[in-house]
Amino acid sequence: MAHLMHLAELSALEESGVVPIADIVPLSQYVIPQPPLAYGGAFSVADLAWAHNFCSGIDAVSPAVSIYKISGCMVSVSGAVMTRSGALIAESAYPYVRPQDIANAFGPGLSLDADAVDFGFNVRAFSQLSEPLLYGRDHGEEGYFHWLHSVLPRVAAYRQAGLAHRLLVALTKPFQSASLHTMGVSSEQCLVSTGATYLCDELYFCSPMVVPDLTRSGGFFERALYATDVLRSFAASTTLGKASRAIYISRGDASIRRFSSEVELVRQLASVGIETVTLSGMDFKDQVRLFSECALVIGAHGAGLSNVSLMPQGAQVVEVLSPRRLWPTYRGVAARSGVRYYPYVAASVGTETTNDSDIDVNIDHLLGFVNRVRQTGVSA
DSSP states (O other): OEEEEOHHHHTTOGGGOEEEEEEEEOOEEEEEOOOSSOBOTTOOTTSHHHIIIIISOEEEEEOOEEEEEEEEEEEOTTOOEEETTSOEEHHHHTTTSOHHHHHHHHSTTOEEOSSEEEOTTOOOOEEEEOSOEEEOOOTTTTSHHHIIIIIHHHHHHHHHTTOOSEEEEOOOSHHHHHHHHHTTOOGGGEEEOOSSEEEEEEEEEEOOSBOSOTTTTTTTSOBOHHHHHHHHHHHHTTOOSOOOEEEEEOOTTSSSSOBTTHHHHHHHHHHTTOEEEOOTTOOHHHHHHHHHTEEEEEEESSGGGGGGGGSOTTOEEEEEEOTTOOOOHHHHHHHHHTOEEEEEEOEEEEEEETTEEEEEOOHHHHHHHHHHHHHHTTOO
16 A cells, blocks of 8 residues: 655655755745736636636745655556555655556556555566666656646756766657757657666656645646746757747647637738747757747637747737636746736537537727737837
8 A cells, every 4th residue: 555645755764765956946926917908708807716816916836846765666657656665655646647547557447545555466567777767757648738837847957966867758649859959968868668667766846846745736827936037048059139020820720719709810910020830840949949939929728828938028928718617827937937918708508518628709899909919019
């Protein structure tokens, strides 16, 4: 029987094999400011999700970033880590993987509840690894947002600590390899997960970039300032002059959160000097260069807004939200990046899925909102 335990607890137990070796940055606080201009659509300040997540100022927590050495552990297919003492490291599963998924990754028919996990003796096929490895996994790693804001900062932390071992990662998308290449990490410096459970003699584990407190934000809203600094360093190396571009991120090739009247919207945006871009398939370096040149970005809630961290400080971003998906993820990204954030809630249209839908906007009203953003800056 093994318990879910946090790294700080495990490092205090000699038999766990978990030892802290480097503190990259301490815990700190930052402010997520009240948006200088916001449109809530049908929502009002009586709606807590709108009032709290998008209209109020918030004192946010930036978690400490530390590196631990784990001597003797198992790493599951999904990236969950179990120590030699039988403890499941909470930070390797937090906060997105369902408990039973974690149990099944180690072996079929195992049980995991809020307090303990019984892994029995039936472990799936595994590979023994004797070389030291750097942990580079994260649930959601196939997604652009999680890769940029969770995995890449951990790679940077290992570099900062002077660790040059191979990186244990799962690579399935071109942007993953391309962004690692930007950081100087070649394919030879990666051990790509093959879908087996690994038994590792020595694993270096960087703490996650999320706040491990589900009562505050669920891990989406508040993240480490360190992660943002890493991403901003990419843009700093490519910026050639004053940022002046204004772009609209099209989701015309997406499966959800598409604008019902995008053809007309694109035409009218072009008439006021706002160009339309499609990011899917765009090389990572080109995305870095594009956003480092932007003074204004407009886009629906989606992975493309992960690039807000690449924009110059003082730039502006208008996020168009579906009323079915009032997630404040990118408000936090903007705050940590020094970018001014303006939320705009549109209307749902078409078939609604769980917590999502396509989007319908009154184009004249949205353009009026964008004009106010451009003309008044921080004034409401």
